[in-house]
Amino acid sequence: MNVTTDRMTRRMARVAASLLIPMMLLGSTTLLAQAGERLPGFLQTGDYLIEMEGGVVDDARVYRSQAAQAVLVIAPDLEAPILIRPRFRTVEKVSLLKMAENGDGSIDLLPDPTYASEPAFRVEGVEVVFEVDGRDVRLKPKPALVGFQPPASIYEHSPEYEQRASYYQPSAEIVEALRAQGKSVRVQIFFGTWCPACGQTVPGILKLAEQTQGSKIEFAFYGLAREFSGDAEARRLGIKSVPTGVVFVDDKEVGRLTGNDWRRPESALQKLIG
Amino acid sequence: MSWPGETRRDWRFWLGTVGAWILGAVLLFAAWAKALDPLAFAELIESEGLAIVLPASAWSVIMIVAEAALGLALILGLRRLWVLIPTAAMVALFVFLNGRAYWRFANGLVDEESSCGCFGNLLSRTPAEAFWQDLAMLLPGLLLAFLARPGRIPAERLRVLAVAALTIAATLFAWQAPNLPLDDLATRLKPGVELADLCAGRDTDETVRICLDVLMPQLQVGSHIVVIASLDNQELRTGMEALSAAALGDGPTVWLATDSLEEERQAFYWEWAPPFEIREVPLALIRPLYRRQPRSFQVESGVVTATWAGLPPL
Numbered sequence: 001m002n003v004t005t006d007r008m009t010r011r012m013a014r015v016a017a018s019l020l021i022p023m024m025l026l027g028s029t030t031l032l033a034q035a036g037e038r039l040p041g042f043l044q045t046g047d048y049l050i051e052m053e054g055g056v057v058d059d060a061r062v063y064r065s066q067a068a069q070a071v072l073v074i075a076p077d078l079e080a081p082i083l084i085r086p087r088f089r090t091v092e093k094v095s096l097l098k099m100a101e102n103g104d105g106s107i108d109l110l111p112d113p114t115y116a117s118e119p120a121f122r123v124e125g126v127e128v129v130f131e132v133d134g135r136d137v138r139l140k141p142k143p144a145l146v147g148f149q150p151p152a153s154i155y156e157h158s159p160e161y162e163q164r165a166s167y168y169q170p171s172a173e174i175v176e177a178l179r180a181q182g183k184s185v186r187v188q189i190f191f192g193t194w195c196p197a198c199g200q201t202v203p204g205i206l207k208l209a210e211q212t213q214g215s216k217i218e219f220a221f222y223g224l225a226r227e228f229s230g231d232a233e234a235r236r237l238g239i240k241s242v243p244t245g246v247v248f249v250d251d252k253e254v255g256r257l258t259g260n261d262w263r264r265p266e267s268a269l270q271k272l273i274g
Numbered sequence: 275m276s277w278p279g280e281t282r283r284d285w286r287f288w289l290g291t292v293g294a295w296i297l298g299a300v301l302l303f304a305a306w307a308k309a310l311d312p313l314a315f316a317e318l319i320e321s322e323g324l325a326i327v328l329p330a331s332a333w334s335v336i337m338i339v340a341e342a343a344l345g346l347a348l349i350l351g352l353r354r355l356w357v358l359i360p361t362a363a364m365v366a367l368f369v370f371l372n373g374r375a376y377w378r379f380a381n382g383l384v385d386e387e388s389s390c391g392c393f394g395n396l397l398s399r400t401p402a403e404a405f406w407q408d409l410a411m412l413l414p415g416l417l418l419a420f421l422a423r424p425g426r427i428p429a430e431r432l433r434v435l436a437v438a439a440l441t442i443a444a445t446l447f448a449w450q451a452p453n454l455p456l457d458d459l460a461t462r463l464k465p466g467v468e469l470a471d472l473c474a475g476r477d478t479d480e481t482v483r484i485c486l487d488v489l490m491p492q493l494q495v496g497s498h499i500v501v502i503a504s505l506d507n508q509e510l511r512t513g514m515e516a517l518s519a520a521a522l523g524d525g526p527t528v529w530l531a532t533d534s535l536e537e538e539r540q541a542f543y544w545e546w547a548p549p550f551e552i553r554e555v556p557l558a559l560i561r562p563l564y565r566r567q568p569r570s571f572q573v574e575s576g577v578v579t580a581t582w583a584g585l586p587p588l
Contacts, residue, residue, distance in 0.1 A: 067522065069547040086547035126540045141540070194536075196554040197489055241482060259475070259482030263491075 039068035039083075039109035046158030046193065048128075050075050051138040062139065063107055072107065073139070078132055083114055084121055091118040091130045105159075145193045145223035146231075151206050154221060158193050164203035170211060170266040178208075178270060179215040185273055186248040187257075188220045190239045192228075198243045201262035205245065208266050217269075247272045286422035291351060293418020297361070298348030300411050305342035309448045310460035311565045312338060322371060335448045340364065342444040343437055350433040353423045361419070365412045372405040400476060452566060457583055463563040463571055467578045469493055474559035487576060490529065490553055494576040497526040499586050502560060503568035505534040505542040505552075510568050513585040514546055520588040521550040526572065533557040 042063035050060035050073060060075035072094070073082040080093040098113035121130035128139040145157045155162040189205060191198040202221075209219035224242055228234045237246050237253075245257030247269065254272050261268035308315045316334035319325055325333055344364065347357045379401040399407065427433065451460075458464035462472060473485035487494055501517065503510040510517075510530075521528035528550040532539070539552055563569065570586040572579045 066549045259484045
């Protein structure tokens with residue numbers, strides 16, 4: 001009962017803040033996001049996690065927009081979404097009424113989206129620290145995803161993978177051939193969510209995995225930390241770099257997807273399977 | 275007709291002469307390749323720990339000039355000990371450096387990209403290839419050059435003057451080369467090149483070959499401008515406003531390719547929030563693409579159409 005009351009109170013406070021504070025601050029918006037400017041194209045990024053008062057905030061989301069040159073932080077523990085504009089060193093609260101979610105999951109901020117300013121952020125090494133209502137909020141690089149991971153976990157950890165996977169179009173002809181082939185194939189992909197090359201190449205094979213579902217080809221995705229020399233699975237298969245795909249036919253390794261194989265992974269896989 | 279004191283022109287003389295010509299040609303080509311990008315050679319000297327007493331940039335010019343002078347002297351038939359002994363010392367140094375890189379690579383102490391840049395950025399060789407190729411190209415010529423050395427050389431003074439003139443020219447060229455518009459000549463990045471041909475590494479059990487089109491697949495479609503720069507590059511920082519404005523405009527998509535570390539990329543983002551993507555490209559792939567940073571290029575559907583020293587004209 002108390003929990004429900006707390007939630008309602010918080011929600012009402014958010015709504016009130018979204019509606020009343022902008023009106024109160026209407027005459028003093030010089031420090032806030034520029035009037036009349038729409039800030040488009042905030043895409044969710046998996047680069048950061050949010051810490052408040054030393055604890056990780058679950059369900060927090062961080063968005064980044066190249067066009068707006070800004071970062072948007074949304075977390076249930078925050079009274080309002082937070083807009084960070086590195087060029088101006090500003091941290092501002094965003095009215096919920098000024099956020100528009102697009103069909104592809106991206107967010108646009110409508111003109112005059114902010115209603116209150118917070119102190120400027122500071123950068124401490126690879127972390128970004130700012131204050132909201134007197135509480136310390138910290139953007140920290142997200143730890144790497146480690147071990148066997150289903151695609152859904154990868155997408156949840158690194159939403160960019162899902163965005164890029166949606167752009168990749170494997171050759172329909174090869175996908176059809178792969179689906180029709182009768183050998184029992186297992187492809188084990190070693191990757192690192194910290195690795196820029198993986199960010200470009202693994203989404204392609206995630207898309208391929210999706211399109212070959214139900215066939216005799218099974219994909220397994222295995223995340224590695226930056227320093228993976230001690231990882232037993234990587235050592236077992238002699239993984240030297242990521243991304244690497246180890247291809248087994250009837251439990252026997254027939255080859256690996258490395259380097260330029262990632263250009264068209266479906267084609268490289270078809271060649272290895274034979 | 276023979277000159278007093280002149281060695282008889284028998285087959286041994288000609289074998290020695292041909293050996294000197296071959297060695298001289300290799301040294302001249304190597305000097306030319308390095309002179310196109312003396313800064314890259316200076317980096318190599320620094321990394322090899324050879325910058326003793328003088329700075330690496332000074333050693334770079336000295337080595338290039340010495341290589342050019344000795345190469346021309348050999349081609350002009352000056353098979354004197356004052357030419358052959360320094361040449362032997364130089365060949366010994368190259369073979370030693372390549373042998374050391376090969377040994378380090380074979381023992382897992384360095385990666386395969388650490389091969390000697392004796393031919394600048396024009397050739398990509400593994401440590402093993404660099405060692406064996408240099409041994410094959412330099413050693414036979416050197417040994418043959420000692421064979422049946424002439425006692426008297428016609429117009430010797432004129433030949434020495436020609437070497438001296440070339441030495442002065444090579445010094446001026448190596449000194450001024452970084453400022454000359456030679457990027458397309460000195461690097462692998464030039465108009466007409468496909469991104470799929472800009473690659474590093476080899477497919478072996480230990481290493482993989484990777485090309486720029488795999489790391490930047492988005493460049494295969496449409497029009498793009500790519501800036502190659504370290505994130506602490508002053509020219510890049512000075513030009514960030516213009517670059518950002520261009521990225522926000524309707525023109526080609528702007529990219530920044532860099533080998534800077536994750537921490538540097540984070541710090542750069544939180545300082546500039548660039549409206550373009552920063553893409554990490556390994557040093558082995560990016561270093562042969564420029565002489566000096568920043569360097570920029572335009573890409574149309576995966577093919578380089580223009581290059582610029584510095585930032586692109588925006």
